[in-house]
Amino acid sequence: MKYYVNVMTQLLTVSYQHNSFLSEFVPMAVDSPALSGALVSWASGHLSTVDNRYKITALEARSTALSRLAEAISRGSDNISVQETNAATCLVLLISEVCLGNHAGWYDHLIGAKNIISSAKFLANTGDEMLLGPNALKGSVEGRWILRNFAYHDILGSVTLGTKPLLRADYLHDITGVIDTYLGIGSGILILIAEISYLDPKSKSDTYTLPQNKKMSSKCSEIEQRLKAWQCHSDATSALVALGYAYRSAALIYLYRRMRSFIRLGSEYSSPTHRNELLGVLASKISLETTATLNHIAEIPSTEIVESALLFPLFLAGGEATKTMEINLIRQRLYLMLEKRHFQNISRALAILEEVWDRRMARLTLESDDADWQEILAGQGCQLLLT
Numbered sequence: 001m002k003y004y005v006n007v008m009t010q011l012l013t014v015s016y017q018h019n020s021f022l023s024e025f026v027p028m029a030v031d032s033p034a035l036s037g038a039l040v041s042w043a044s045g046h047l048s049t050v051d052n053r054y055k056i057t058a059l060e061a062r063s064t065a066l067s068r069l070a071e072a073i074s075r076g077s078d079n080i081s082v083q084e085t086n087a088a089t090c091l092v093l094l095i096s097e098v099c100l101g102n103h104a105g106w107y108d109h110l111i112g113a114k115n116i117i118s119s120a121k122f123l124a125n126t127g128d129e130m131l132l133g134p135n136a137l138k139g140s141v142e143g144r145w146i147l148r149n150f151a152y153h154d155i156l157g158s159v160t161l162g163t164k165p166l167l168r169a170d171y172l173h174d175i176t177g178v179i180d181t182y183l184g185i186g187s188g189i190l191i192l193i194a195e196i197s198y199l200d201p202k203s204k205s206d207t208y209t210l211p212q213n214k215k216m217s218s219k220c221s222e223i224e225q226r227l228k229a230w231q232c233h234s235d236a237t238s239a240l241v242a243l244g245y246a247y248r249s250a251a252l253i254y255l256y257r258r259m260r261s262f263i264r265l266g267s268e269y270s271s272p273t274h275r276n277e278l279l280g281v282l283a284s285k286i287s288l289e290t291t292a293t294l295n296h297i298a299e300i301p302s303t304e305i306v307e308s309a310l311l312f313p314l315f316l317a318g319g320e321a322t323k324t325m326e327i328n329l330i331r332q333r334l335y336l337m338l339e340k341r342h343f344q345n346i347s348r349a350l351a352i353l354e355e356v357w358d359r360r361m362a363r364l365t366l367e368s369d370d371a372d373w374q375e376i377l378a379g380q381g382c383q384l385l386l387t
Contacts, residue, residue: 001029001036004043011341012095013181014243014306020145020181025088028142032085034065034072035092041065042096049100049342065093073116080122080136084143087116091149095387101344103382110157113150114166134171144175152182153387155190156312158197159254160384162374169194182387183309185236186244189251192227196255199262213262220259227252238299239306246296250313252289253320256282286320293317294326302336311337311346312386318353319373327357345385352376352384 009021029036041061048058069089077083094109122136137143151165151172158165169191180187199219232244260282263275293313300306310333318330330353338346352373359371377384 001040001043003047004039008039008043008046010305011343012308014184014240014309015179015181016305018179018181020149024142024145025092028085028088032072032089034068034089035085037061037065037068038089038092038096042092042099045096045100046342049344062096065089069093078121080120080139080143083116083120084137084140084146087113087120087137087146087150088142090116091146091153094153098345098385098387099341099343101348103345103348103384106153106385107157107161107383110150110153110166114154117147117150117167134167138171138175144178145181147171147175148180148187149182151190151194152187153385155194155197156387157383157385159193159312159316160374160377160386162378164198165194168198179236179240183247184240184243184306185233186240186247189227189230189244189247192223192230193251193254195223196251196258199258216262220255220262223255224252227255239301239304242296242299243306243309246293246300246310246313249289249293249296250316253286253293253316256286256289260286287322290317290320290326294321294329297333298329302333307333307337308341311349315349315353315373315386319356321357322360345387348382348384349386 005022005026009019009026010016013019013021025035025039029039041058041064044054044058044061048054069086072082072086072089090109090113094106094113097106097109117137118133120133120136122131122139124131124139131139134147137147150167151169154165154167155169172187172191176188176191178187179185183190199216227248230248232241236244260279263278263282294317297310297313297317300310314330314333318327318334321327321330331350334346334350334353337343338350355376356371356373363370
């Protein structure tokens with residue numbers, strides 16, 4: 001547990017003063033064998049990546065953590081504190097799997113956390129309305145942190161999985177006005193990223209009608225304007241402001257990628273000339289937001305604690321980068337993050353981007369289709385989480 005407190009709690013937070021890995025998870029773990037076991041499992045697993053002598057210890061700790069979680073869930077409880085702790089345990093085990101490079105196992109824990117949150121119940125006083133699902137967790141600081149923690153993984157996971165989030169993000173609307181451990185002042189951006197993931201372009205085998213195309217285009221434009229209108233708190237530190245705007249630009253890249261897919265599938269754009277014009281406009285927008293993302297990231301020193309949250313914007317920008325200088329900057333920042341944290345999802349993200357860049361260079365000589373990280377992930381059959 002000492003390694004967790006001294007090392008792990010510092011590797012994912014963007015704020016020393018607002019570090020819920022310390023202020024919430026540690027007190028919760030005191031009365032929970034399941035959560036304390038998960039924290040020890042995460043810490044020992046990470047320690048084993050830098051010292052092979054801890055491999056067996058890490059495996060034993062993981063087995064113990066899973067056993068304790070199963071026991072805690074099997075007992076069942078209507079106590080909201082127990083439900084919060086069980087959800088927290090799932091999320092810690094999720095983070096551990098991601099850090100250790102288990103590119104599929106983390107999603108099982110995300111589903112587990114979702115099921116616990118969805119089934120939560122809380123009755124504050126006799127005669128009051130029963131609070132259900134995410135609303136049941138909003139009555140405590142710990143519960144609100146768990147909801148933001150879940151949303152961070154659920155929503156960013158939907159981007160790379162190409163799926164909708166497991167839960168609608170409505171529950172975030174009244175709990176993002178704080179400095180969040182993961183995203184600082186930028187957690188409100190998650191709501192808009194979730195809306196982008198809920199956009200539903202049909203598959204290539206489906207046929208669009210004209211009204212469907214117009215409705216989708218209108219929704220995309222609405223989200224675009226809301227993202228562009230989003231502003232950081234004026235009293236935030238410069239690093240947190242830069243982080244918030246980096247996520248905003250990355251969200252716009254994600255939106256334009258979805259719009260690009262929509263245009264390629266839509267029957268409304270049957271004219272090749274019209275379709276190419278629209279794709280050209282999106283290409284320009286993506287290029288501008290890629291540059292903007294990297295400019296915001298450049299305002300965050302590599303030694304700044306805020307850089308712990310840069311994997312998502314770096315990857316989204318890297319997937320669209322074409323300039324050598326941009327690619328080198330992204331590569332360098334990811335190397336530094338990996339060297340500091342030894343998280344295997346960072347290594348995996350960099351490997352995917354390297355393949356994108358190699359294919360993109362080959363395209364210049366072979367005149368083949370442009371490389372895309374989604375196609376590479378699908379071809380390899382692995383799941384990447386950018387948290």
